[in-house]
Amino acid sequence: MKLYEKQRLEIILERMAAKRAGRILEAAGVSGYTVLPALAGFGGETKWQRDADISASRDMVVMVVIADAAEIDVALDQMQDLLADHIGVLNVSTVQVMRPDLF
Amino acid sequence: MKLYEKQRLEIILERMAAKRAGRILEAAGVSGYTVLPALAGFGGETKWQRDADISASRDMVVMVVIADAAEIDVALDQMQDLLADHIGVLNVSTVQVMRPDLF
Amino acid sequence: MKLYEKQRLEIILERMAAKRAGRILEAAGVSGYTVLPALAGFGGETKWQRDADISASRDMVVMVVIADAAEIDVALDQMQDLLADHIGVLNVSTVQVMRPDLF
Amino acid sequence: MAMALETLSSPIILFFALGLLAALARSEMTVPEAFAKGLAIYLMMAIGLKGGVEMAANPLTGEVIRAFGAGIVLSFALPLVAFAALRLTSGIDRVDAAASAAHYGSISIVTFVAATEVVQATGLMPGGHLVAVAAVMETPAIITALLLARQANAAGGPVAGSERGELLREVMLNASVVVLVGALIVGWIIGPEGFEPTKPFFVAPFQGVLCLFLLDMGLSAGRGLRQGWRQLDVGAITFGLYMPLISAAVAAALCWVLALAPGDSALLITLAASASYIAVPAAMRLALPKAKPAIYLTLSLGVTFPFNLTFGIPLYTAMGQWVGS
Amino acid sequence: MAMALETLSSPIILFFALGLLAALARSEMTVPEAFAKGLAIYLMMAIGLKGGVEMAANPLTGEVIRAFGAGIVLSFALPLVAFAALRLTSGIDRVDAAASAAHYGSISIVTFVAATEVVQATGLMPGGHLVAVAAVMETPAIITALLLARQANAAGGPVAGSERGELLREVMLNASVVVLVGALIVGWIIGPEGFEPTKPFFVAPFQGVLCLFLLDMGLSAGRGLRQGWRQLDVGAITFGLYMPLISAAVAAALCWVLALAPGDSALLITLAASASYIAVPAAMRLALPKAKPAIYLTLSLGVTFPFNLTFGIPLYTAMGQWVGS
Amino acid sequence: MAMALETLSSPIILFFALGLLAALARSEMTVPEAFAKGLAIYLMMAIGLKGGVEMAANPLTGEVIRAFGAGIVLSFALPLVAFAALRLTSGIDRVDAAASAAHYGSISIVTFVAATEVVQATGLMPGGHLVAVAAVMETPAIITALLLARQANAAGGPVAGSERGELLREVMLNASVVVLVGALIVGWIIGPEGFEPTKPFFVAPFQGVLCLFLLDMGLSAGRGLRQGWRQLDVGAITFGLYMPLISAAVAAALCWVLALAPGDSALLITLAASASYIAVPAAMRLALPKAKPAIYLTLSLGVTFPFNLTFGIPLYTAMGQWVGS
Numbered sequence A, B, C: 001m002k003l004y005e006k007q008r009l010e011i012i013l014e015r016m017a018a019k020r021a022g023r024i025l026e027a028a029g030v031s032g033y034t035v036l037p038a039l040a041g042f043g044g045e046t047k048w049q050r051d052a053d054i055s056a057s058r059d060m061v062v063m064v065v066i067a068d069a070a071e072i073d074v075a076l077d078q079m080q081d082l083l084a085d086h087i088g089v090l091n092v093s094t095v096q097v098m099r100p101d102l103f
Numbered sequence D, E, F: 001m002a003m004a005l006e007t008l009s010s011p012i013i014l015f016f017a018l019g020l021l022a023a024l025a026r027s028e029m030t031v032p033e034a035f036a037k038g039l040a041i042y043l044m045m046a047i048g049l050k051g052g053v054e055m056a057a058n059p060l061t062g063e064v065i066r067a068f069g070a071g072i073v074l075s076f077a078l079p080l081v082a083f084a085a086l087r088l089t090s091g092i093d094r095v096d097a098a099a100s101a102a103h104y105g106s107i108s109i110v111t112f113v114a115a116t117e118v119v120q121a122t123g124l125m126p127g128g129h130l131v132a133v134a135a136v137m138e139t140p141a142i143i144t145a146l147l148l149a150r151q152a153n154a155a156g157g158p159v160a161g162s163e164r165g166e167l168l169r170e171v172m173l174n175a176s177v178v179v180l181v182g183a184l185i186v187g188w189i190i191g192p193e194g195f196e197p198t199k200p201f202f203v204a205p206f207q208g209v210l211c212l213f214l215l216d217m218g219l220s221a222g223r224g225l226r227q228g229w230r231q232l233d234v235g236a237i238t239f240g241l242y243m244p245l246i247s248a249a250v251a252a253a254l255c256w257v258l259a260l261a262p263g264d265s266a267l268l269i270t271l272a273a274s275a276s277y278i279a280v281p282a283a284m285r286l287a288l289p290k291a292k293p294a295i296y297l298t299l300s301l302g303v304t305f306p307f308n309l310t311f312g313i314p315l316y317t318a319m320g321q322w323v324g325s
């Protein structure tokens, strides 16, 4: 099977900021993204847990984006700003896809 | 710690098709896979959100598979057919594992 | 955008063992981790499904950790012991991050 | 008229309207899927139990059997009408038209419940077997739609990874069939006496739970509309409004021919006019994955469901009174 | 005193204490978020409906309008007091102080409900419009807090990816505003008669559901305390205890000036003294993302909520009886 | 016999059977985990409260204390019998046998509740303290099992990442202990009068909620059986059927010796015969992670639970009437 190189961006982000991240990604021209719920986490000195906090104000999500390197690069600029304000971390890696024109 | 190379296949797929993808993976001989729920997403022109659609017909899941390159290759052939019919995208990357005989 | 290399550790683990894995990671000095719920899975000969088992005793989670290679290496040693007892698999990959001092 | 006004000011409709407006105003509010699904199971258990208990109290007459026959015929036949109508009056392609047609041949259990309240308020007492008729009407429409779609693309074997029997299981053993039919049988076995201790859960709070559920349906319908209307041309949207009327007319004629009672007729007409938005969409994802959910869901949940809930039900009730014997 | 003791031994408080103790003892027990959120929607629907039905039965008097005015003024003004107090008596920085102040200007609907029970037990009948006053008090505090925070960091444009109107939508159309105000209007429209069939769901089980919900709130408060108390200095924790008293005193004075009835006064004082822990935290994540949830949540949910529930409510009820006319 | 038939046609059993059949027929239907867990918390609160309220009304007699003693002894001792039986009659290894033995020493609260209904239907009034006895029997079996397992593999320090006290917390402060014991104490404090306003939530709908919960248990049991039976040899499956009878016989003898009342005896025998499927499996994942859930869950949830629910309970009730004084 012939595969093609793309980038995978993974953003671990507070849930309330997910729509903002989505707008940044759409503006950067990515073809799509998927948001996964997180259950719990640890960072800095504190832990959070979805079912243990009725305010839900510390819930995190994980956004996964497959896109061209160029689009990711455009998105990262604004993500830096977003993550200066909002709680979250991101990482980028290289992956292979089957249908390169989809991304 | 000595690590060994394997492949990681990640399939973002509509939930109703997950069992079909599972059968393809099992037929390809992978040792296991894990299915994660997605919460929301964007693709093409439209957005979906799990809690906002009572029909649940657009729910997506993310399937993660660690396997040998050969098994992944066998699976990809059939996945291409599956993704010709069903909504979804996939990507493959190289990862390191501790116990290579498990996969 | 200038990016920096880090490691991404992904542990697919039974939910009841997640706190133990968390302690191992904290002891290894990672700056954080995130736990995602899984919905279903297949491994060995058996399948499990979160909503189909009232005992919840086979629920799995996926832990994602971005960290320095050195920290991951320290963690892996103990993870090997954990995974000798508990149900789970792990994989490590190389990723790029924006703010290397966070990890 | 008075009936229509009363329907429109019932708490059920008002909470639906609340959800619809909130979604159209882009509120982020949601009802968690797990909670809504739990409520749906509760509602179907309650409906099934009540229907079964009533059936246990009444003999299986010829009229009951005729009602079943009518329901099955309607569910098989209406998709043909819907398919032809969609192809004639909208730009929707064959596969999408077939998938949409399945929704209109099948039924909406919430529309059925809301109609039951209205019909009972007019003093008519529809039979408990109508619940069983509703259950029986869920499935045949799917078969017709698959035949229509197969004609569409002669090629195309089974989807990769599919398994013999998986579609059949999804269609015959989905949650709504299992719970509705199962609770019906349980109700039949336990009868009025056995039902008594569970009434404080299954009967008394029913109306209130329905309010909460309809709030969520309003949110879903509103969001569906906001996202999906761009995918629909005028012809398609009009279809969502006139198709229930056609179905109702066909069903009314059948009720008249079969000499069904007014209350039963009103409910059967409502079932014919209603469109599925949970069971059939799921089946379509398996059977016709290329059909676009944005089309069939926007039609059935965004257009037809609100129409039926507000204007349809009073009309169908009046039609039932008119054609029923 | 007797009232205080009775409050402390009510099942609601006891289940809250159970949750609190379990969390402090590091039990892993949780109530699933989806279920708890479903219960919260139920509680707000029930409160809104009841308030609306009562309002439908009573004319809109000048006293009602004065109560609304008082609520709005308190919600706008109390954050100023809270902000000044926090800055003076604790080491909390300006942004965190502004975010915390928003919580204390806004309200806690569970505290309100618990107070309603206590007030009614004393024989006073607070008006249904107090529910509407509660809804109206949710939002103004957020505006004051944003003005305070803007002063704090003059720089700083909108956050990347933010959209015009998103904060407004979050603040005006969040779940608690939509459900509370929506159900209130529904209750107003349907009146006592239309409310009747839904009472077995919205009235009879209300107290019991509240017990279950408060168990979960106890778990949340306990875990918040265990995680968050290290982030708070003595000044901050003390603030969580004296600030509700200041708010109550201000509100009591206002009630006396406006000649509100004793029952209404008691509830308005409670609203002023209570602090938000669901709607405002969510709004703060959007509006002031740099403010630390560990601080404002620990204060409002971990310190002030338990204080109000146990000692505050009897006191505010007594104050209402005292200043009310 | 009549009792057995009546049990088999109760709605609770019928919904369990519905779920079991649906799962065996490979229906995809599920009850969302969050909703089911919410229902479980409700059930335990209701049981605990009722037990506590009854205890508040009755003095602590010597018989009550003897019942506690019997429960503790049974929970400690029965795992020894179960372990020996499994090792003798099946091919299950030592660790799996120890883990399974823990399940049979501990208890199933749903079996307890179902038995309570049947016992009350015979006119016997079991004491509220039996709820407390049930809570007390949850844990000791785990200790015996750990001692048995330690003998099995002398080596093996604590699992990597484990923390002192985590197992103790899991065992003593899991959801079912916290809610059951907590609600019991709350019920004790508030007494019949304080319980009154929460009855429309905790008493009236209880039976109905149980129906819904047992539908889900049927689904779980059926799926467990379909997946797990291949892991069990004939000896193991037979164990799941005869072990409850052995436990019941031992408990009956103890009841006779201790001269417990017939109703109390019936419930204590049921507790002894029942096997855990939520609390103990979770504890075993922490304490004996190498034991295979497919074995102990299939046995306790797939084999013993259905057996007890259908044939066991009428038998244990009869035994209680026979040995009770």
Ligand SMILES: Nc1ncnc2c1ncn2[C@@H]1O[C@H](COP(=O)(O)O)[C@@H](O)[C@H]1O
Residues within 6 Å of the ligand: A012, A040, A041, A042, A043, A044, A045, A046, A047, A048, A060, A087, A088, A089, C030, C031, C032, C033, C034, C035, C064, C065, C066, C067, C103
């Ligand atoms: N290195 C990391 N790897 C994975 N997730 C992280 C990491 N650091 C932080 N997180 C997630 O981000 C949340 C907030 O972290 P922090 O901003 O450090 O308080 C944590 O609770 C985790 O869910």
Ligand SMILES: Nc1ncnc2c1ncn2[C@@H]1O[C@H](COP(=O)(O)O)[C@@H](O)[C@H]1O
Residues within 6 Å of the ligand: A030, A031, A032, A033, A034, A035, A064, A065, A066, A067, A103, B012, B040, B041, B042, B043, B044, B045, B046, B047, B048, B060, B087, B088, B089
């Ligand atoms: N490039 C992408 N990266 C991540 N997820 C995607 C991507 N494209 C599509 N998706 C997911 O697949 C769903 C359907 O996309 P589409 O087939 O483009 O309508 C979206 O809602 C996303 O959840």
Ligand SMILES: Nc1ncnc2c1ncn2[C@@H]1O[C@H](COP(=O)(O)O)[C@@H](O)[C@H]1O
Residues within 6 Å of the ligand: B030, B031, B032, B033, B034, B035, B064, B065, B066, B067, B103, C012, C040, C041, C042, C043, C044, C045, C046, C047, C048, C060, C087, C088, C089
């Ligand atoms: N190769 C794999 N890739 C992804 N997930 C796996 C893999 N193997 C096992 N799993 C997950 O781990 C669980 C237990 O697997 P096992 O230990 O093989 O019984 C499975 O149900 C899956 O959720």
Ligand code: NA
Residues within 6 Å of the ligand: D078, D103, D104, D105, D106, D107, D108, D247, D271, D272, D273, D274, D275, D276
């Ligand atoms: Na129809």
Ligand code: NA
Residues within 6 Å of the ligand: E078, E103, E104, E105, E106, E107, E108, E247, E271, E272, E273, E274, E275, E276
């Ligand atoms: Na306030």
Ligand code: NA
Residues within 6 Å of the ligand: F078, F103, F104, F105, F106, F107, F108, F247, F271, F272, F273, F274, F275, F276
């Ligand atoms: Na037992």
